[in-house]
Amino acid sequence: MPLSILALLAAPLGDPRDVVPEPVFRAILGELSGERALGHLREIARHHRIQASPGYDDAAAYVIEQARAAGLQAVASEKFPSDGEIVYGTFLSPVSWSPREGELREVAPNPRRICRFPDVPTCLTTLSKGGAWEGEVIDVGPGTRDADYERKDVRGRIVFATGYAGLVHRKAVIERGALGVVIAPSPSDRPEYPDMVRYNGLWPTKEEIPKVGFGFQLSARQAADLRRELGSGRVVLQAKVDADLGPGVLHVVRAEIPGTEPNLPGFLLSGHLDHYRPGADDNASGSATLLEIGRALVALIRRGDVPAPRRTITFLWVPEYFGTAAWVNAHPDLEREFVGGFNLDMTGADPRKTNAHLSCIRTPLQTPTFLNDLAEALVDQIARANPVAPTGSRMPFHFEWGEFQGGSDHDVLCDVGVPSLGFGYWDDVFHHTNLDLPDNQDATSLLRCAMIGAAGAHAVAAAGAEEARRWRYLVETKAWARRAELEWAGASSDRLELQKGVEESSGISATLKLEGIFEGRAQEPRPPRKESVYRRTFRGPFEDSYASPWVAQRRRSLGLSFPGDLPRVGEIRRAFLALTNGWKLPADVEEDLRAEFGADAEKSLPPIVEDLEALGLIELVEVVR
Numbered sequence: 001m002p003l004s005i006l007a008l009l010a011a012p013l014g015d016p017r018d019v020v021p022e023p024v025f026r027a028i029l030g031e032l033s034g035e036r037a038l039g040h041l042r043e044i045a046r047h048h049r050i051q052a053s054p055g056y057d058d059a060a061a062y063v064i065e066q067a068r069a070a071g072l073q074a075v076a077s078e079k080f081p082s083d084g085e086i087v088y089g090t091f092l093s094p095v096s097w098s099p100r101e102g103e104l105r106e107v108a109p110n111p112r113r114i115c116r117f118p119d120v121p122t123c124l125t126t127l128s129k130g131g132a133w134e135g136e137v138i139d140v141g142p143g144t145r146d147a148d149y150e151r152k153d154v155r156g157r158i159v160f161a162t163g164y165a166g167l168v169h170r171k172a173v174i175e176r177g178a179l180g181v182v183i184a185p186s187p188s189d190r191p192e193y194p195d196m197v198r199y200n201g202l203w204p205t206k207e208e209i210p211k212v213g214f215g216f217q218l219s220a221r222q223a224a225d226l227r228r229e230l231g232s233g234r235v236v237l238q239a240k241v242d243a244d245l246g247p248g249v250l251h252v253v254r255a256e257i258p259g260t261e262p263n264l265p266g267f268l269l270s271g272h273l274d275h276y277r278p279g280a281d282d283n284a285s286g287s288a289t290l291l292e293i294g295r296a297l298v299a300l301i302r303r304g305d306v307p308a309p310r311r312t313i314t315f316l317w318v319p320e321y322f323g324t325a326a327w328v329n330a331h332p333d334l335e336r337e338f339v340g341g342f343n344l345d346m347t348g349a350d351p352r353k354t355n356a357h358l359s360c361i362r363t364p365l366q367t368p369t370f371l372n373d374l375a376e377a378l379v380d381q382i383a384r385a386n387p388v389a390p391t392g393s394r395m396p397f398h399f400e401w402g403e404f405q406g407g408s409d410h411d412v413l414c415d416v417g418v419p420s421l422g423f424g425y426w427d428d429v430f431h432h433t434n435l436d437l438p439d440n441q442d443a444t445s446l447l448r449c450a451m452i453g454a455a456g457a458h459a460v461a462a463a464g465a466e467e468a469r470r471w472r473y474l475v476e477t478k479a480w481a482r483r484a485e486l487e488w489a490g491a492s493s494d495r496l497e498l499q500k501g502v503e504e505s506s507g508i509s510a511t512l513k514l515e516g517i518f519e520g521r522a523q524e525p526r527p528p529r530k531e532s533v534y535r536r537t538f539r540g541p542f543e544d545s546y547a548s549p550w551v552a553q554r555r556r557s558l559g560l561s562f563p564g565d566l567p568r569v570g571e572i573r574r575a576f577l578a579l580t581n582g583w584k585l586p587a588d589v590e591e592d593l594r595a596e597f598g599a600d601a602e603k604s605l606p607p608i609v610e611d612l613e614a615l616g617l618i619e620l621v622e623v624v625r
Contacts, residue, residue, distance in 0.1 A: 015381075015384070017377065017380065017381065017384075018377075018381050019374055019378050019381060019459065019470075019471070019474070020381060020458075024306050024307075024455075024458070024459075025381065025385070025455060027300055027305045027306050028296065028297075028451065028454050028455050028458065029385065029387055029451055029455075031296040031299055031300050032292060032296045032447055032450045032451060032454060033292060033389070033447070034292075034389030034391075034392050034442075034443030034444055034445070034446040034447030034448075034450070035390065035391055035392075035443050036295070037285075037288045037291070037292040037348070037446040038288070038348070038438070038441060038443045038446055039288075040066065040284075040287070040288035040291045040292065041280060041284045041285050041288040041348055041438060041441055041446070042284075042438045043062055044059050044062065044063075044273070044284040044287055044288060045279060045280045045284040045438050046278075047059040047062075047277060048099070048118070048276060049273060049274045049275050049276070049277070049279065050097050050099075050126055050127075050274065050275075051082065051250060051274045051319040051320075051322055051323065052082035052093070052094055052095070052096040052097075052248035052249055052250050052319065052322075053096050053097045053098060053248060055277070056251065056273065056274050056319065057249075059273055059287075060251045060253050060273060060317065063253050063291065063317050064076075064077060064253055066291050067253070067255045067294060067315070070291065070295035070298055071294075071295070071298035071302070072255035072256065072294045072298060073255065073256050073258055074254070074255060074258070075253070075254070075255040075256075076254055077252065077253050077254075078251070078252045078327065079249045079250070079251055079252075080093070080249065080250040080323065080327070080330070081093065081247065081249060081250075082094055082095070082096065082248050082249060082250045082322070082326075083095060083206055083246075083247035083248070084204060084205045084206035084207075084209065084247075085205065085206040087548075087550060088325040088326040089328070089329055089538045089540030089543070090325075090538055090540065090541070090542055090544070090548065090550075090551060090617070091321060091325040091326075091540060091543050091548050092205065092543075092547070092548040092549070092550050093322060093326070094127070094203065094248075094322055094547070095127060095204065095206065095245050095246060095247070095248065096244075096245070096246055096247060096248025097126060097127050097128075097243060097244070097245055098244040099117060099118075099124060099128070099241070099242070099243040100242040100243060101116075101117060101118075101240070101242040102116065102117035102118075102123070102124035102128065102214075102216070102239075102240065102241045102242070102243070103115070103116045103117070103239070103240050103241075104116075104123070104216040104237060104238075104239050105237065105238045105239075105240075106235065106236070106237055106238075107134060107236040107237065108234070108235065108236040109229065109232075109233065109234070109235065110229065114216075114237075115216060115222070120197055121276050121277040121278070121434065122197045122198065122200075122217055122276055123197050123217050123218075123434075124214075124215070124216060124241065124243075125165045125169075125181070125183070125200045125202055125214070125215025125216060125217060126199070126200065126201035126202065126203075126276065127201055127202040127203060127204060127212070127245065128180075128202060128212070128215050128216075128243060129209070129212040129241065129243065129245050130241050130242055130244060130245075131213075131214065131240075131241060132238075132239070132240045132241075133158070133180055133213065133214060133238070133239045133240075134236065134237070134238040134239075135156055135157050135158045135179045136157050136158065136234060136236055137157065137158050137159075137160050137182070137226070137230060137235040137236070137237055138153075138154055138157045138158070138159060138160065139160045139161075139227070139230055140152060140154065140159050140160070140161050140168075140172065141161065141162065142161060142162050142163040143159055143161025143163045143167070143171060143172060143181070144161075144163035144164065144167040144171065145171075146171070148161075149172070149176060154176050154177070154178040155176060155177035155178065156177065156178070156179060157178055157179060158178065158179050158180055158181070158182060158237050158239070159172040159173075159180070159181045159182070160182050160184065160227075160230070161181060161182075161184070162183070162184050162185070162186050162187075164183075164200060164546065165181055165200035165201060165202055165215045165217070166200065166201055166202050166203045166546035166547060167546045168183065169181050169202045169204075169212075169213065170546065170549070173211065173212070173213040174204070174212075179213050179214070179239075180213035180214035180215060180216075180239055181213070181214075181215045181216075182215070182216050182218060182226070183198075183200055183215060183216070183217045184218050184220070184226070184227070185217075185218075185219070185220050185223065187220075190429060190433075191220060193220075193429075194219060194220045194221040194224075195220075195221055196219055196430075196433045196434065197217050197218070197219050197433060197434045198217050198432055198433050199275075199276050199432040199433065200215060200217050201547070202215055203546055203547040203549075205549060205550070209245050209246075214239045214241050216239065250322060250323040251319070251323070252316065252318050252319070252323050252326070252327045253273070253316070253317040253318075254314065254315065254316055254317075255294060255314070255315040256312050256313065256314050256315070257294065257298060257301070257312065257313040257461075258312050259308075259310050259311040259312040259313070259461060260308050260309070260310050261310045261311065261516075263516065264310055264311045264516040265311060265337055265338050265516060266311045266312035266313060266314055266338050266339065266461065267309075267311060267312075267313050267314070267338065267339055267340065267341055267456075267457045267460045267461045268314050268338045268340070268341030268342075268413070268418060268420065269290055269293060269313065269314070269315050269316070269341060269342055269344065269453050269457055270315075270316040270317075270324070270341060270342075270343045270344070270409050270410075270420070271283055271286030271289065271290050271316075271317060271344040271345060271347075271409075272286065272287070272317070272318050272319065272320035272321075272323075272345060272408065272409055273287045273317040273318065273319065274320055274323075275320075278436060278437055278438060279436055280348065280436050280437050280438045280440065280441050281346045281347075281348050281349045281356075281425060281428050281431070281440065281441060282346050282431055282432065282436055283320070283345050283346060284348075284438075285344075285347045285348030285349070285441060285445075285446060286343075286344035286345045286346065286347050286424070286449075287317055288348070288446070289344050289347045289348070289446055289449050289450045289453060290315050290317065290344060290453070292446070292450050293315075293450050293454040293457070294315055296450070297458060306458060306462075309458060309461030309462045310461060310462055310464065311339065311460070311462075312461070313457045313458070313461050314338070314341075318409055320408065320409060321409065321411075321543070324409045324412040324413070324540075325412055325539075325540040325543075328412055328413070328415075328416045328539055328540055329539050332539075334413075334416055334418050335416065335417030338418045339371075339419075339460055339513045339514065340363075340369050340371045340418060340420060340460070340513075341410075341413060341418060341420045341421075342375070342421050342422075342423060342452065342457070343408055343409050343410035343413065343421070343422045343423070344423055344424065344449060344453055345407075345408040345409070345422060345423070345424040346424035346425045346426065346428060346431075347423065347425065347445065347446060347449035347450075348425070348441035348442060348445050348446045348449075349425035349440065349441065349442065349445055350440055350441055350442035350445065351393065351395045351398060351442070351445070352393055352395060353440045353442075354425065354428040354429050354440055355427065355428075355429050356426055356427055356428040356429070357398040357399060357400060357425065357426070358397070358398065358399035358423065358424070358425055358445075358449070359399070359400060359402060359422070359423070359424055359425070359426040360375065360376070360379060360399055360401045360402065360421065360423055361402055361403075361405060361410065361421060361422035361423070362401065362402070362403055362404055362421060363404055363414050363419045363420065363421060364404035364414060364575065364578065365404075365502050365575070365596060366414075366578035366579055367414040367417065367419045367578065368419070368503075368505040368506040368509065369419035369506055369509055370471050370472065370474075370475050370506050370509055370510035371419055371421060371460075372421065372506070373471075373474050373475045373478045373506070374456070374459070374460070374471055374474065374510075375421050375456060376401060376478075377474060378452065378455060378456050378459070379401075379452060381455075382397065382448060382451050382452060382455070383397045387444070387447055387448060387451060388444050388447075389442075389443035389444045389447045390443075392443035392444030392445070392446075392447065393442050393444045393445070394444070395442075395444070397448060406541065406574075407422075408422055408424070410422040411541050412541060414578075415539070415574075415577070416539050416540065419509075423449055423452055423453075425445060460514075463514050464514070465514075465515065467514065468511045468514040468515065469511070471510045471514075472507045472508075472510040472511055475503065475506050475507040475510060476503070476507050479499075479500075479507065482503070483496060483500065483503070486499055492595070492598075494591070494594060495595045495596070497595065498592055498595035498596060528624050529624070530622050530623070530624050531585060531622070531623060531624075532586070532620055532621070533582055533583060533584065533585060533586065533622075533623055534580045534582075534586055534589070534609075534618050534619070534620055534621075535580065535581075535582035535619055535620075535621050536577060536580050536582070536617065536618055537616060537617055537618065537619060538617055541574060541577075542573055542574065542612075542617070555611075555615070558614060558615075560614055560615075562607070562611050563607050566607060566608075567600040567603060568597060568600045568604060569604050569608065571597070572593060572597055572600065572601055572604045572608060573604075573612075575592075575593055575596065575597070576589065576593060576605060576608060576609070576612075577612075577618075579592060579593070580618055582621065582623065583623065590605065593605060
């Protein structure tokens with residue numbers, strides 16, 4: 001063992017609040033470069049990275065090249081068919097899209113070009129079909145509800161609306177024969193940026209492709225001009241699109257820093273590579289940060305500046321949600337393969353330009369892990385160091401911790417038993433618009449997020465029994481404070497008991513998973529008995545949005561009508577599915593949900609269970625327990 005590693009292992013922690021030994025912390029911080037990450041970000045942002053499409057493939061090729069150059073091992077792309085018909089979990093795979101040109105013109109009363117792709121990449125709605133159209137414009141308001149089309153004949157016309165393009169297109173074009181959609185921003189959506197153009201997508205299914213039309217997005221200023229003209233009389237627009245729709249492939253790029261004990265569960269660092277051009281913060285930034293983390297850790301390990309990890313660190317660049325859902329369905333034992341992980345999504349925003357702060361998202365109660373408390377202590381350690389990149393901002397490190405919410409790939413990973421925290425700058429005012437530019441990114445933000453990923457991954461991957469004991473103590477100390485806070489707030493006894501169980505699971509996982517043990521606590525032997533439990537028939541979160549309409553189509557084919565206005569329906573459904581593991585008794589699941597959600601669970605859970613069972617997404621089975 002090199003003397004430098006022996007010195008690190010023997011060195012004191014420094015500040016007693018530190019979770020990473022000071023010499024290791026300094027070594028990692030000294031190697032990471034926000035400027036290198038920013039360079040990768042600029043390269044990735046050059047590509048129009050729509051899922052299962054050539055622009056994404058080009059970006060994936062760049063990531064593969066750079067990962068290999070950085071010394072990462074087992075670099076490869078896992079490929080999954082994607083055609084608008086194949087479903088991974090409950091996610092309908094998107095069709096492939098190859099856009100080349102797109103133009104929207106006004107024919108009358110004021111002949112002019114309104115916008116053109118690729119000059120403004122977000123102006124052409126993702127998954128618009130190739131063709132040429134000309135027609136009169138009709139305003140349908142939001143355009144997302146049947147009521148918006150009452151007494152309006154949109155057949156053969158171009159629809160002007162403020163709703164999301166995918167919903168409007170399905171209502172107007174697929175169902176009612178309109179030619180295409182022109183989307184205006186909501187008046188309340190960032191009105192201080194009148195020339196901002198938002199990102200939208202059509203998301204057709206394979207069977208809908210023959211009926212697909214086109215979509216264009218307007219800025220608020222362009223929409224106001226069009227609305228004024230409509231108020232004065234008839235407006236005719238012409239749209240031309242050169243693009244192909246068809247089957248494609250979802251590429252998931254994977255790379256590793258191998259551990260010295262590969263049989264131990266590893267650590268997963270993930271980020272989505274897809275998005276429109278430039279999509280700098282979302283998420284060229286996270287993808288670039290992963291590359292820089294990999295380069296820095298490999299260099300440090302090779303030089304002997306930090307210990308080689310016992311556990312393998314895996315890097316994953318994915319098409320958001322769709323590709324991750326495909327990947328987790330192809331790997332059924334991920335819960336055993338990984339201690340947990342961090343998902344990096346939007347890690348580069350310059351706070352001075354975007355008004356964003358770093359949002360740190362914990363795992364849900366149904367996926368307890370020591371990583372929540374470990375990461376909170378790590379982010380605090382980084383904030384005290386307040387690292388600044390040479391060419392970056394000098395802003396204080398502003399971050400906030402929040403309870404679990406979806407919106408990125410940590411959602412998918414938590415759902416399949418890989419506790420994953422989310423890190424990203426929110427609320428970036430340029431999110432999902434043409435102004436999400438590399439010039440609005442900050443080397444300091446990238447450096448700080450790279451430090452979270454690199455120091456966190458290395459700490460967990462290199463940890464042994466001593467770290468497990470210290471981290472379990474950390475969890476138990478934090479748990480006492482959380483339960484005291486709940487008691488002070490007047491939480492019910494059921495909620496306190498649920499929290500106690502979660503905290504115990506979190507602390508125990510620190511010891512068990514870090515030692516590679518998966519059996520859990522030893523239980524008192526009892527005679528086996530046969531009992532009925534719910535079991536899921538799919539992997540990954542429940543998805544029934546405009547981008548994955550197959551659930552809605554199945555409901556219609558079965559004559560189902562899911563009741564509306566249920567309180568916290570999405571949260572309760574997600575929690576129920578997370579607990580539906582084919583082992584836990586329905587009564588125990590209901591008890592946990594009542595403890596977490598109170599009366600809302602009693603109202604929402606019965607129709608949720610009925611709906612999932614009718615859709616064939618859960619089934620009641622007998623098991624011997």
